[in-house]
Amino acid sequence: MYVNQYLILAAALFSIGVYGVLARRHAVLVLMSVELMLNAVNINLVAFSSAIQDVSGQVFALFVITIAAAEVGVGLAIVLLIYRNMASPNLDRVHEMKG
Amino acid sequence: MLAALQPILAEAAEATEHAEEVHHAAAPFVHRWVWLAAAIPAISFFVILLFGKRLPRKGAESGLIAVGFAWVLAVWAAIEWIGGDGHAVHESVRWFTIGGGKDIEAGTFVDGLTVMMLVVVTSISLLVHVYSLEYLRGDRRYTYYYAALSLFTASMLLLVVADNLLQLLVGWELVGVCSFMLIGHWWEERPNSNAALKAFLTTRTGDIGLILGVVTLFFAAGTFDIESINGMALNGEITHLMLLAAASLLLLGVAGKSAQFPLHIWLPDAMAGPTPVSALIHAATMVVAGVYLVARTYGVFFEGFSIEDGGINPLALAGGVTLVIAAALAFVQNDIKKVLAYSTVSQLGYMVAALGVGAWTAGVFHLFTHAFFKALLFLGAGSVSHAAHHTFDMREMGGLRKYMPRTFVTFWIGTLALAGIPVLAGFWSKDEILNGALEGDYQTILVLGLVGAFMTAAYMGRCVYMTFYGEYRGHGHPHESPGLITWPLMILAVPSLLIGLINAPGILWFNDWVVFHVAGAPEFHLEHHDFNVVLAGLSTLIAVAGLAVATWIYYLQRAPKGLIQRNPAVRGLHTFLEQKYYLDHIFVTGVAGGTAGPVARGVYWINQRVIDGVVNGVGVVTQRAFAPFTYDVLDQRGVDGAYNGLAAVTGAAGGALRKIQTGFVQRYALFLFAAVVAGGAVLALTN
Amino acid sequence: MGPQNVAFGIIAAAMVLAALRVVTTRNVVHAALYLVVVLAGVAGIYVLLAAEFVAWAQVLVYIGAILVLLLFGIMLTRAPLRPSTELDNDQRWAAAVVALGVLGLFVGLLVDAFGDEQFEPETATSAGDVGEWIFSVFVIPFEVVSMLLLAALIGAVVIARRDD
Numbered sequence: 001m002y003v004n005q006y007l008i009l010a011a012a013l014f015s016i017g018v019y020g021v022l023a024r025r026h027a028v029l030v031l032m033s034v035e036l037m038l039n040a041v042n043i044n045l046v047a048f049s050s051a052i053q054d055v056s057g058q059v060f061a062l063f064v065i066t067i068a069a070a071e072v073g074v075g076l077a078i079v080l081l082i083y084r085n086m087a088s089p090n091l092d093r094v095h096e097m098k099g
Numbered sequence: 100m101l102a103a104l105q106p107i108l109a110e111a112a113e114a115t116e117h118a119e120e121v122h123h124a125a126a127p128f129v130h131r132w133v134w135l136a137a138a139i140p141a142i143s144f145f146v147i148l149l150f151g152k153r154l155p156r157k158g159a160e161s162g163l164i165a166v167g168f169a170w171v172l173a174v175w176a177a178i179e180w181i182g183g184d185g186h187a188v189h190e191s192v193r194w195f196t197i198g199g200g201k202d203i204e205a206g207t208f209v210d211g212l213t214v215m216m217l218v219v220v221t222s223i224s225l226l227v228h229v230y231s232l233e234y235l236r237g238d239r240r241y242t243y244y245y246a247a248l249s250l251f252t253a254s255m256l257l258l259v260v261a262d263n264l265l266q267l268l269v270g271w272e273l274v275g276v277c278s279f280m281l282i283g284h285w286w287e288e289r290p291n292s293n294a295a296l297k298a299f300l301t302t303r304t305g306d307i308g309l310i311l312g313v314v315t316l317f318f319a320a321g322t323f324d325i326e327s328i329n330g331m332a333l334n335g336e337i338t339h340l341m342l343l344a345a346a347s348l349l350l351l352g353v354a355g356k357s358a359q360f361p362l363h364i365w366l367p368d369a370m371a372g373p374t375p376v377s378a379l380i381h382a383a384t385m386v387v388a389g390v391y392l393v394a395r396t397y398g399v400f401f402e403g404f405s406i407e408d409g410g411i412n413p414l415a416l417a418g419g420v421t422l423v424i425a426a427a428l429a430f431v432q433n434d435i436k437k438v439l440a441y442s443t444v445s446q447l448g449y450m451v452a453a454l455g456v457g458a459w460t461a462g463v464f465h466l467f468t469h470a471f472f473k474a475l476l477f478l479g480a481g482s483v484s485h486a487a488h489h490t491f492d493m494r495e496m497g498g499l500r501k502y503m504p505r506t507f508v509t510f511w512i513g514t515l516a517l518a519g520i521p522v523l524a525g526f527w528s529k530d531e532i533l534n535g536a537l538e539g540d541y542q543t544i545l546v547l548g549l550v551g552a553f554m555t556a557a558y559m560g561r562c563v564y565m566t567f568y569g570e571y572r573g574h575g576h577p578h579e580s581p582g583l584i585t586w587p588l589m590i591l592a593v594p595s596l597l598i599g600l601i602n603a604p605g606i607l608w609f610n611d612w613v614v615f616h617v618a619g620a621p622e623f624h625l626e627h628h629d630f631n632v633v634l635a636g637l638s639t640l641i642a643v644a645g646l647a648v649a650t651w652i653y654y655l656q657r658a659p660k661g662l663i664q665r666n667p668a669v670r671g672l673h674t675f676l677e678q679k680y681y682l683d684h685i686f687v688t689g690v691a692g693g694t695a696g697p698v699a700r701g702v703y704w705i706n707q708r709v710i711d712g713v714v715n716g717v718g719v720v721t722q723r724a725f726a727p728f729t730y731d732v733l734d735q736r737g738v739d740g741a742y743n744g745l746a747a748v749t750g751a752a753g754g755a756l757r758k759i760q761t762g763f764v765q766r767y768a769l770f771l772f773a774a775v776v777a778g779g780a781v782l783a784l785t786n
Numbered sequence: 787m788g789p790q791n792v793a794f795g796i797i798a799a800a801m802v803l804a805a806l807r808v809v810t811t812r813n814v815v816h817a818a819l820y821l822v823v824v825l826a827g828v829a830g831i832y833v834l835l836a837a838e839f840v841a842w843a844q845v846l847v848y849i850g851a852i853l854v855l856l857l858f859g860i861m862l863t864r865a866p867l868r869p870s871t872e873l874d875n876d877q878r879w880a881a882a883v884v885a886l887g888v889l890g891l892f893v894g895l896l897v898d899a900f901g902d903e904q905f906e907p908e909t910a911t912s913a914g915d916v917g918e919w920i921f922s923v924f925v926i927p928f929e930v931v932s933m934l935l936l937a938a939l940i941g942a943v944v945i946a947r948r949d950d
Contacts, residue, residue: 776884783894
């Protein structure tokens with residue numbers, strides 16, 4: 001199989017994730033888009049790991065999965081806090097840093 | 100540096116492998132499986148922790164069975180060793196590999212010293228387990244107590260069978276944790292938890308030296324394996340400077356754990372724990388871990404401190420100073436356990452001094468005998484307290500020999516053994532130490548040892564007379580303790596009486612069984628000195644004199660009355676001793692307070708007066724001399740004009756650019772990704 | 787066209803479509819479910835690449851844990867469970883342009899770099915191989931990640947705690 005088929009798939013997922021991060025209003029949807037991006041990266045890592053027969057890529061992918069889990073945990077805690085303070089999960093209500 | 104280590108590493112590996120092959124073939128079963136003795140109590144720890152409260156005897160049965168099993172293994176190992184060919188058995192497995200390809204191993208090393216320690220630890224632990232059944236009956240944390248006892252036994256056994264310094268370190272730290280747990284067993288009372296903290300922090304301070312010492316040896320020898328390190332040290336493959344450094348650092352750890360001056364301060368406070376704990380940990384086993392370490396790695400100390408040269412060396416000095424200073428402190432204690440605690444510190448000083456003068460077998464033998472009679476004395480003190488209104492203050496005791504005959508007799512046996520009266524255990528071991536000092540050309544240590552012997556007999560006599568003779572001064576109704584308490588006392592009295600004889604002149608069994616022998620340096624022998632009748636007679640005379648003085652003052656009550664109140668010199672000395680040489684004051688107020696208070700104040704003064712003075716002075720000069728012209732012309736018109744203009748421009752630009760900062764994070768992200776795309780495109784197209 | 791390529795085609799198509807639906811759907815819960823499809827597809831890709839342990843971990847951790855967390859987040863923030871028009875913000879067209887730009891950049895670079903290179907995954911890497919690497923060469927990152935998880939756990943609790 002072609003190396004590129006996996007890499008381009010990953011690139012597609014990544015771009016879709018970018019769109020989601022930028023365009024979605026609901027905080028949890030933004031987190032989902034971030035997960036899309038992370039998975040794209042993981043596909044890249046594992047594809048290369050398989051292509052050059054080096055296990056390090058898979059080890060890195062595992063670490064990325066772990067870190068993604070931690071990030072979602074903390075991210076959701078933050079989302080909860082935003083929801084509590086702004087009474088809405090929409091991110092365009094959060095502009096304390098304006099100016 | 101690693102490249103230089105390679106040949107040493109290779110040689111050490113070869114030597115160890117060859118040694119292992121030879122010994123493996125003929126090694127008895129129990130010596131290869133001796134790690135079970137440490138594993139079974141460890142399992143018991145988890146069993147008690149998880150199921151203890153639901154068991155019929157609340158977890159005590161698990162501890163008893165486990166320690167009993169370990170005791171059987173220990174005795175079996177001892178029998179096999181005595182009947183064997185005297186070759187150490189070394190088993191090890193690869194634990195993990197660190198960068199650079201170096202394997203770290205875990206394993207066991209069984210020789211005479213190991214077997215002796217196994218017997219001591221398991222015997223005393225077993226007796227303490229039995230004793231605690233009665234002593235801690237109904238205690239608020241009975242189950243956790245037995246769990247901690249199991250863990251302690253397992254850790255101590257792990258330390259004792261360790262074949263490499265890393266494993267020994269693990270056991271060392273674990274027994275420190277158990278000691279903390281057990282001293283603070285009744286932590287609801289603030290003094291108890293303070294004592295536990297003091298013990299832990301003091302030994303931790305010493306452990307800095309220990310860890311640095313272990314690391315030094317690793318870099319010097321390329322391995323943690325103790326046998327290899329000893330071999331290399333004795334063969335001259337490690338430089339003297341490295342050995343000296345390593346020995347000095349290790350000595351720091353030994354001073355902490357084995358309560359040598361000035362890190363001995365924790366041991367008397369540790370008496371806040373239950374008495375069986377004091378007997379097990381702070382008399383017979385944990386505190387001797389430091390002595391054991393020195394005995395185990397004796398090649399390093401022997402070469403590093405040049406012990407065969409005589410005169411003085413740090414090891415002998417530490418031991419000699421400790422034994423005398425602690426003995427002096429034992430005189431002014433009114434708490435029976437504190438007397439015994441200082442006595443333990445003093446006897447540890449004897450052991451360390453013995454190792455310092457080259458009398459290896461004597462020091463180890465004293466460790467062996469001391470474990471038995473000191474445990475006996477502590478358990479006896481517990482019996483006294485248990486039956487006499489739970490006090491340890493000797494001023495509230497007296498006349499107890501009428502009420503507690505068995506405790507009375509066994510306590511006397513322990514005292515005579517400790518004082519070094521002939522035939523009893525302490526006499527033989529202490530005498531060998533003095534002999535070693537004499538023959539090894541360490542006259543100072545010999546003198547200190549004899550003075551210490553006098554003081555030992557005297558303060559123990561004081562202790563016995565205050566507790567058991569005279570009229571009862573307390574508030575309770577004293578009675579003999581139940582069997583579970585008195586049986587261990589009677590059992591321990593037997594070795595206190597007789598076990599010294601196994602190394603009596605003409606018999607010398609101990610000398611044959613427990614030898615310092617390194618496979619890598621087979622020609623190294625420590626000299627054995629023949630029994631010196633004159634010295635033995637002298638030490639006996641001195642001990643009897645000490646007992647006589649104690650009898651005169653405390654039994655016959657013939658001392659000048661009120662001497663302490665009347666004579667200022669005596670009172671000063673008494674206060675000095677009562678305040679424990681003001682060491683605690685020195686540590687708390689001096690070291691800790693001094694850093695916080697005076698040093699900080701001093702630095703602040705320097706800052707305020709000196710540094711700020713200079714800065715202010717420069718400011719004043721500048722202001723007077725240069726100010727007017729600089730201010731009016733340069734600053735107001737020239738520089739300010741430029742700055743104001745710049746500020747105005749920046750302000751305007753900022754106002755314009757501020758519109759980008761919408762506070763809306765996704766907008767920022769948009770710009771970010773757009774910039775990435777743009778930048779990436781530029782890079783891609785230009786390459 | 788071997789079976790692997792067919793499988794890849796199907797999985798890839800499903801993934802991309804599902805991902806597009808994640809970012810365009812007007813129902814939040816549907817977005818989460820489409821995300822499940824994407825994540826499962828990723829696990830399938832891993833299996834195709836003979837990385838079985840990572841695939842298993844992907845299913846367990848992502849779908850089993852992270853997705854559940856996200857669903858909890860949806861529930862706790864009282865997201866509109868019916869279709870809603872409010873889910874996209876004002877800069878969606880600019881975002882689409884930027885996303886297309888990213889895609890174009892990547893595809894261009896990848897085609898330029900790798901072209902027609904091919905490979906065959908030879909032996910399946912077992913959990914043992916991965917484990918061996920983690921616990922020897924990568925043991926320090928492993929420990930650090932453990933501490934990071936602990937910190938994240940504590941941090942999440944501290945952040946989300948009610949102040950009363």
